[in-house]
Amino acid sequence: MIIIDRALEARAASGKTIKVGMIGAGFMGQGIANQIINSFPGMELVAISNRHINAAHQAYIRAGIEDVQVVKTKNELSTAIATGKYAVTEDPMILCHVAEIDALIEVTGAVEFGAQVIMEGIAYRKHIVMMNAELDGTIGPILKIYADKAGVVLTACDGDQPGVQMNLYRFVKSIGLKPLLCGNIKGLQDPYRNPTTQADFAQKWGQKAHMVTSFADGTKISFEQAIVANGTGMKVARRGMLGYEFKGHVDELTKMYDVNELKELGGIVDYVVGAQPSPGVFIFATHDDPQQCHYLKLYKLGEGPLYSFYTPYHLCHFEVPISVARAVIFKDYVLAPLDAPMVDVVTTAKINLKAGETIDPIGYYMTYGQCENADIVYKQNLLPMGLAAGCCLKRDIPKDSVITYDDVRLPLGRVCDRLRHEQSSYFHASKTLVAAKQ
Numbered sequence: 001m002i003i004i005d006r007a008l009e010a011r012a013a014s015g016k017t018i019k020v021g022m023i024g025a026g027f028m029g030q031g032i033a034n035q036i037i038n039s040f041p042g043m044e045l046v047a048i049s050n051r052h053i054n055a056a057h058q059a060y061i062r063a064g065i066e067d068v069q070v071v072k073t074k075n076e077l078s079t080a081i082a083t084g085k086y087a088v089t090e091d092p093m094i095l096c097h098v099a100e101i102d103a104l105i106e107v108t109g110a111v112e113f114g115a116q117v118i119m120e121g122i123a124y125r126k127h128i129v130m131m132n133a134e135l136d137g138t139i140g141p142i143l144k145i146y147a148d149k150a151g152v153v154l155t156a157c158d159g160d161q162p163g164v165q166m167n168l169y170r171f172v173k174s175i176g177l178k179p180l181l182c183g184n185i186k187g188l189q190d191p192y193r194n195p196t197t198q199a200d201f202a203q204k205w206g207q208k209a210h211m212v213t214s215f216a217d218g219t220k221i222s223f224e225q226a227i228v229a230n231g232t233g234m235k236v237a238r239r240g241m242l243g244y245e246f247k248g249h250v251d252e253l254t255k256m257y258d259v260n261e262l263k264e265l266g267g268i269v270d271y272v273v274g275a276q277p278s279p280g281v282f283i284f285a286t287h288d289d290p291q292q293c294h295y296l297k298l299y300k301l302g303e304g305p306l307y308s309f310y311t312p313y314h315l316c317h318f319e320v321p322i323s324v325a326r327a328v329i330f331k332d333y334v335l336a337p338l339d340a341p342m343v344d345v346v347t348t349a350k351i352n353l354k355a356g357e358t359i360d361p362i363g364y365y366m367t368y369g370q371c372e373n374a375d376i377v378y379k380q381n382l383l384p385m386g387l388a389a390g391c392c393l394k395r396d397i398p399k400d401s402v403i404t405y406d407d408v409r410l411p412l413g414r415v416c417d418r419l420r421h422e423q424s425s426y427f428h429a430s431k432t433l434v435a436a437k438q
């Protein structure tokens with residue numbers, strides 16, 4: 001977003017830099033640290049928290065910062081910031097508590113841990129940038145209610161496919177078209193992948209095998225498209241999305257969708273496998289004005305009724321600091337739920353599962369996630385994928401079946417379960433209220 005560069009230069013010139021704390025120093029966190037430190041004047045990454053402090057330390061060292069201080073308390077962190085020292089800590093909560101930090105980046109991919117930290121950050125009035133679609137797609141709508149009440153920005157990030165889709169969606173809408181499809185372009189989708197099959201790929205790129213498995217097995221893209229649906233009011237055409245395989249360019253895909261069906265659904269989120277430009281995103285939109293359609297044809301966008309717009313890449317961590325600047329300087333959010341959830345990610349058996357087994361985390365061996373419209377998820381009592389890890393199965397579940405709340409015993413005392421329950425009650429009650437008033 002072009003306006004950000006000058007706004008940050010002005011911040012740098014005035015000495016009023018944006019102070020950022022980051023939670024999570026894995027593959028993405030390391031990249032974000034490098035970006036803020038070396039490519040974003042006007043922004044300072046004052047502290048990194050990670051459960052293994054070495055990784056937080058490494059993130060600074062790899063970005064060229066040697067002088068790093070370990071802190072354990074809020075006061076130690078405040079002193080480090082005041083004296084211009086970069087800080088690392090195992091305690092994420094002190095990043096929430098210090099007054100000096102303007103915004104937090106949460107980049108763990110962990111649902112329960114992320115929920116705890118983000119609730120604390122909101123309570124202490126920090127703007128929050130989530131690079132955690134897994135959490136956002138599970139309890140984002142209720143977190144947004146808390147953030148709004150606290151007067152802070154809670155947003156998904158630029159750079160990853162949801163944020164890139166949303167920026168393109170806003171552009172397309174702002175020039176007068178009506179977006180009807182937000183799409184994600186994938187190279188591979190195979191729900192049966194697991195950390196063993198993905199081990200070589202993970203090792204080649206220095207990533208975690210379970211993380212890249214969640215990309216290959218469709219779970220991550222389901223979270224990505226769920227949060228785009230929640231931010232646009234769109235739905236899915238069917239459980240698991242349409243997910244066409246297509247070898248050409250997305251421009252040639254417009255004819256594969258029924259525009260009337262898209263309109264009836266209020267627009268859909270979807271993905272395509274194998275198309276170009278990969279790994280980009282696309283928006284299909286219509287225009288009601290025949291005069292403007294004439295110009296669109298002249299500008300080589302075709303005959304309509306669906307016009308294709310795309311961004312050919314998603315640059316993940318490269319863009320995340322932009323979201324921080326948008327939140328802090330302009331109170332602008334990249335992507336946040338509009339209201340009640342539109343689409344959820346539901347837990348599906350990757351293999352035949354047996355009663356008594358405990359479900360392993362996202363991207364492991366037992367389950368994969370699929371998108372489903374939220375009203376169906378509610379009616380069928382389906383288990384959100386973001387809550388599945390740690391649940392104990394009460395009965396056998398055949399491969400490719402969806403799992404319901406009735407099929408499991410939840411672990412006790414999790415914040416994410418409490419928030420999910422609150423989310424269902426909050427939005428279901430408000431829908432009932434609206435219906436009663438009509």
Ligand SMILES: NC(=O)c1ccc[n+]([C@@H]2O[C@H](COP(=O)([O-])OP(=O)(O)OC[C@H]3O[C@@H](n4cnc5c(N)ncnc54)[C@H](O)[C@@H]3O)[C@@H](O)[C@H]2O)c1
Pocket residue numbers: 023024025026027028029050051052055107108109110113131132133134160207208211220316
């Ligand atoms: N890896 C990618 O290419 C990529 C691209 C786009 C978005 N993302 C998203 O970014 C997020 C992070 O991904 P990553 O690849 O950096 O993961 P990662 O596993 O490399 O790093 C995650 C970090 O969070 C910490 N963490 C994880 N679970 C935790 C828990 N329960 N409690 C405390 N700390 C915990 C880990 O210690 C680790 O440092 C995820 O939401 C992922 O979907 C990743």
Ligand SMILES: N[C@@H](CCO)C(=O)O
Pocket residue numbers: 160161186214215216220221224314316
């Ligand atoms: N969106 C990617 C993961 C990281 O961006 C994918 O599903 O392949």
